[in-house]
Amino acid sequence: MDTLERLLSEHPFFKDLDPRYIQLIAGCAREVTFKAGEFIFREGDPSSHFWLIRSGKISLEVFVPGRGTLMIETLGEGDVMGWSWAVPPYRKQYDARALELTRAIEFDAMCIRGKCDEEPKLGYELFKRFAQIIGQRLQATRLRLIDIYGSHD
16 A cells, blocks of 8 residues: 555544545645644645645744734644635634644545535535534534633632
8 A cells, every 4th residue: 555545544634434445545645744833824825735744843823913923723743724624705713823843645626526516425424524623623612712801800
């Protein structure tokens, strides 16, 4: 098995995904590295990629006028970054910044959407998995908002 296919099949996000689909999506992927402090994307950017984090840490952040940058969540090994590639209008919802040297597998969103159009079962499998991530990010944002704006006695 090709190294990239092996890495994908071993990642928790793709647990139990049909090996045929792993092989299909591996053609849309490549290994990348981000330096500490590097912005990977900014809120509002076109969502043309998503990533599986292999090592390192990424901060998901939003800018709040009058308050500055607010960290919503920290992602690390085994996490997935970037769900907005799957939901029109395909725009990033947060800033993402590497907190330390980070290695990841990057997916080309147009390539993945094309594979999902060709193989609707693959699309359904990926969407189920990304729906969980969307829910987790909404919950993390909700908890941060409660922490910031909750009652202070």
